[in-house]
Amino acid sequence: MTxxxxxxxxxATGPLHIGHYAGSLRNRLxxxxxxxxxxxxxxxxALTDNAHDPGKVRRSVVEIALDYLAVGIDxxxxxICVQSHLPALAELSMLYLNYVTMARLERNPTIKDExxxxxxxxxxxxxxxxxxxxQAADITAFKATLVPVGADQAPLVEQTNEIVRRINDVAGxxxxxxxxxxIPPVGRLPGIDGKAKMSKSGGNAITLSAEPxxxxxxxxxxxxxxxxxxxxxxGKVEGNVVFTYLDAFDKDxxxxxxxKAQYRHGGLGDMKIKRRLEDIxxxxxxxxxxxRAEFAGDRAxxxxxxxxxxxxxxxxxxxxxxxxxxxxGLFQL
Ligand code: TRP
Numbered sequence: 001m002t003x004x005x006x007x008x009x010x011x012a013t014g015p016l017h018i019g020h021y022a023g024s025l026r027n028r029l030x031x032x033x034x035x036x037x038x039x040x041x042x043x044x045x046a047l048t049d050n051a052h053d054p055g056k057v058r059r060s061v062v063e064i065a066l067d068y069l070a071v072g073i074d075x076x077x078x079x080i081c082v083q084s085h086l087p088a089l090a091e092l093s094m095l096y097l098n099y100v101t102m103a104r105l106e107r108n109p110t111i112k113d114e115x116x117x118x119x120x121x122x123x124x125x126x127x128x129x130x131x132x133x134x135q136a137a138d139i140t141a142f143k144a145t146l147v148p149v150g151a152d153q154a155p156l157v158e159q160t161n162e163i164v165r166r167i168n169d170v171a172g173x174x175x176x177x178x179x180x181x182x183i184p185p186v187g188r189l190p191g192i193d194g195k196a197k198m199s200k201s202g203g204n205a206i207t208l209s210a211e212p213x214x215x216x217x218x219x220x221x222x223x224x225x226x227x228x229x230x231x232x233x234x235g236k237v238e239g240n241v242v243f244t245y246l247d248a249f250d251k252d253x254x255x256x257x258x259x260k261a262q263y264r265h266g267g268l269g270d271m272k273i274k275r276r277l278e279d280i281x282x283x284x285x286x287x288x289x290x291x292r293a294e295f296a297g298d299r300a301x302x303x304x305x306x307x308x309x310x311x312x313x314x315x316x317x318x319x320x321x322x323x324x325x326x327x328x329g330l331f332q333l
Pocket of ligand 1: 007008009010011040042045135138139147148149153
């Protein structure tokens with residue numbers, strides 16, 4: 001029986017952090033046995049908002065590949081590939097732009113939100129505004145039916161399906177399948193400062209390659225409840241980053257619920273909960289850091305994995321492009 005196909009990826013803008021791990025990385029680890037999984041190192045998409053820093057984008061490709069391998073993505077089971085080296089994705093992107101309107105792109109909630117947070121205003125790069133069409137190309141070129149992503153990406157999958165329906169409609173047959181977003185139960189992790197988004201550039205992330213000292217410092221600086229001044233004061237659990245992270249990573253749910261009750265009631269200090277979180281994060285990241293260092297020491301091997309994965313992906317995406325060209329009845333020489 002053929003396995004259902006997964007395509008997901010990460011913008012190549014820096015190493016991955018524990019927010020990625022709590023979100024879609026954990027899902028991908030689980031799914032790589034039951035699904036045919038493709039992981040896209042999205043360097044072309046990264047340029048849509050990082051055109052001023054191509055060096056960062058180039059370096060991030062291998063950094064993220066190292067993160068994948070370090071957490072246990074197995075290249076025998078999952079295909080890791082590089083977006084910019086798959087020409088069919090660029091070609092399908094150009095084609096799909098004709099099946100979407102500017103108004104629809106501007107209305108996409110993800111894009112609207114990102115334009116605001118990046119402060120683009122009216123000076124949004126055209127490539128950025130149009131990246132939903134490129135992401136539709138990514139997803140459909142692999143004929144993926146499942147897309148594990150954070151909740152913020154759901155509108156992109158929705159827009160992909162609109163393009164799919166238009167193309168299938170014009171072709172008069174179902175060339176491309178619709179896809180479904182797979183959203184992790186844990187919402188997006190906030191930064192250690194309590195800000196909505198954890199990001200390397202924001203300086204509020206704990207990366208998967210963080211050294212023990214950096215992990216300690218991050219936990220020490222972590223935002224809790226500013227009104228919880230003395231141990232005996234009642235404290236707030238909601239919006240308290242330490243508890244949000246414990247929710248994501250603490251496997252001992254019963255003890256965690258007890259601690260929350262104690263904290264709310266008063267009598268539990270920030271030091272105690274921070275120590276618990278630090279132990280959990282150190283234990284989570286230590287083996288990842290070790291495996292990452294091992295792979296980083298053999299860069300040629302990592303590049304080989306990317307070369308092979310990209311070759312496999314190239315065949316797949318070229319085949320889909322041909323089907324689309326034929327299905328639409330476009331000129332062929
Ligand atoms: N937009 C995704 C991110 O911000 C990366 C990405 C690119 C992606 N192409 C994709 C995700 C296709 C899912 C499917 O990380």
